[in-house]
Amino acid sequence: MPRDTLTKEQIVRTAIELLDDEGLDGLNMRSLGKRLGAAATAVYWHVKNKDDLILLAGDRVWEEIDLPDPEAAGWRTAATALATGLHAMFSRHPWLVQALGSHLFHGPGKARHDDRSLAVYEAAGFTAAQADRAAAAVFTFVLGNVLGASAMVSLTRRLSREGADAEALIEDTMIRAREVAMDFPRLRARLETPMAADYAAAPEQTFMYGLQALLDGLEARLAAGSA
Missing domain, CATH: 1.10.357.10 (Tetracycline Repressor, domain 2)
Incomplete structure (x- = not known):
């Protein structure tokens, strides 16, 4: 998508979608440009940098409330x-x-x-x-x-x-946390009952x-x- 057909609204909306899917670490101008079908440089005609884009996206989602x-x-x-x-x-x-x-x-x-x-x-x-x-x-x-x-x-x-394997690591951590909790009476009571x-x-x-x-x-x- 050429830069003259991009709008700030499109960029912010797509940035929110990318942030929802990939988180802060997954947001960069190259990935955003790919989603928009535009060169990363085209995005810079509408936003200064990644931090500026996060501020715009972060403010926009408050409008959902x-x-x-x-x-x-x-x-x-x-x-x-x-x-x-x-x-x-x-x-x-x-x-x-x-x-x-x-x-x-x-x-x-x-x-x-x-x-x-x-x-x-x-x-x-x-x-x-x-x-x-x-x-x-x-x-x-x-x-x-x-x-x-x-x-x-x-x-x-x-x-x-x-x-x-995130799921396996988290499950293993929960098992070990349960083992630790069993040494404490009130935690044990909650884990051993319905x-x-x-x-x-x-x-x-x-x-x-x-x-x-x-x-x-x-x-x-x-x-x-x-x-």
Whole structure:
């Protein structure tokens, strides 16, 4: 594809697809150009470099999050929907979780989300500074919840690129981790009873539990302040 037929929108959209498939390490201008059917040099007419492209792609995916109206839905329902949407977005794009540690993201997509997040907590009755802290606390909880899954995706890709049997290595590690856990009474109790399957699935099952517990705490602070 000649450079004059390429658009920045096409480049960013294709970069997101490549990042989803290959992760941060798999993104380079040559691979991107191949997906676009264009020379790598043509991409540079629209983006400065790889880091610039990651920032553009990283901001664009924030637009996938639906923004609930706290006035119509109620702040608690809106906060739950916003956090759930953020969690789903991070889960679809695990490379973004990794990139947050090496890039300072900014742009209209993220700003749109952040502005609505503040609106949700202000609608609850938090002052401006309190709303900042409440929104940051929920964001940090969501990010922490997806770190494990994101790291597993990155590790699996790295092992596969190195020619290792990623599935076998991870399974072997889990077996050894179980052996270590058997020396600790509470871990052993969970692994030796019917609770074992639920215990292994805990990250998936506890996101909403933790989110609601966090919102309970914020709501209690509001009530205490009113009292």
